Amino acid sequence: MQDLVAELLKGNRRAAARLISLVENDDPQKRELLKGVYPHTGNAYLIGITGAPGSGKSSLVDWLLKQMRKDGLTVGVIAVDPTSPFSGGAILGDRIRMQDHALDNDVFIRSMGTRGSLGGLSRATREAIQVLDAFGKDIILIETVGVGQSEVDIVKTADSTVVVLTPAGGDSVQTIKAGIMEIADIFVINKSDLPGADRTETEINMMLDMKKSKAWRPPVVPTVSVNNEGIAELWNSIQEHRSHMEESGRLLEIRRERVKRELTEQVEYLVKNRIWERVKEEIEFDSLVEKIVHREQDPYSTAGDLLAKINFYERETGEGG
């Protein structure tokens, strides 16, 4: 299996695709593989792009990708749809445009859906990013559909986050959820040839004025992505934000936070696994469930009893040692 990592590091596309499938399917060998991948990560710059369905995100990503390729950068794209149960090649429908890049070895595009839980998707996305980072991509674009909490979680993974809005009758800004405003490093008003674009821009700026001053004020970039209008300006803004992140030390800071979260999750994962192994061996879990169903016990006390039964507490306090 570690051959797969060696192949990835050599630039083998099929190894990259296979590794992403393995993390997505939560393969038992996943952690071992990621141990091999991790030392080769940290070089890619991660750009999150989020917006409601129909905001023209996909064509925006498409043109942005071309812009980056012109600058000689290699690019990975992960298109995340938290509302779709499909993944892998399955939602490539709207990616047919991207066939332009099909023969370009320096571009790698992958779609991911939920399959199961939202938490699982967020985790698989982070792991796929690691694979593409080790694969040597300079830039990784994480495109997410929607503007809910789920997308906020996924976007937390990015170094720079672009929020795509549309004029949409002028009331678009009021309907933007607070969480989304917080995560934007750059605002795009796409379809800015539609009526109401100026008003949307004014509203965003008013909202930004109300916020206490920060080291970085998100620029508002009007685009018409289907015509490639404003894409160069957007790419400029992204690069400016990247410089700001690097020079202010903020990039290191957010990456440190990300490592903290990752280490915490890994510890909890191992602990859970070990505990449930022991519980399964030693405890009649189902009979406890039955007692709780019939209100003979409550789940809170029972959880404590259950851990005492496998000596989790005693051992921890040293009485067992």
Add this chain to the structure above:
Amino acid sequence: MQDLVAELLKGNRRAAARLISLVENDDPQKRELLKGVYPHTGNAYLIGITGAPGSGKSSLVDWLLKQMRKDGLTVGVIAVDPTSPFSGGAILGDRIRMQDHALDNDVFIRSMGTRGSLGGLSRATREAIQVLDAFGKDIILIETVGVGQSEVDIVKTADSTVVVLTPAGGDSVQTIKAGIMEIADIFVINKSDLPGADRTETEINMMLDMKKSKAWRPPVVPTVSVNNEGIAELWNSIQEHRSHMEESGRLLEIRRERVKRELTEQVEYLVKNRIWERVKEEIEFDSLVEKIVHREQDPYSTAGDLLAKINFYERETGEGG
């Protein structure tokens, strides 16, 4: 604090409101309070109502509530908005209609928003349901906005789930996500006086025809909630579904699954707490983070090392005991 539970059981509204605020704020005393609440739960029937923003869910809930009151049932309503950072009284804007019930002691209405994570909201919702159940409400309505994975998670808490759709140009059904179709016990086509309602109904039925036969086929109920049209029929369908759930044994089954999930979460919560206490006491967590940031170590191996350091593995395997 246990006085609060005693007051709740006596029917004190302010105790109910206060308890919900405590679980929502993840108060340190929460688990102790819920231990007192749990033995008095299991009597309420839980009805989930979900639909996109603008589908008229709120007026539907409002009329349904009146229908239930006519039948002499006491009702709790929990209005959950996963996209809102507000909670408590804060999103009562659209609940002003509900002032009709403000003086009705047998109705209790509460709004909940995210504040932090989606997982937190889903947990707080389940705990608020327990409070209202012990409070003696016969029916608890859980109203959620949206049709994403987050809502699916929250709706899993309900005994009967109503999915509210609107005609909306006839393409509404195609845009319904797979997850939502799976959770519906009853479909409502609200605003069924709009063009396209018949077509939407036909499409839902065609979709239901394609599914392998199940013990319960979700009925499709047309309503015009602003005019109270179809609400009696909806209430009928809900009661039929309830009978089906009770008589088939399915209700006990899903409640058992819920207890299993709850006990699992409680065990993991206690384990995590205990482990992190020890880690904080004994390990220089931040220096490990630094090593991972600089790619000297990977998070997967480090998590294992960290647990070995606090003797988690040794003790578990008995070497430490």
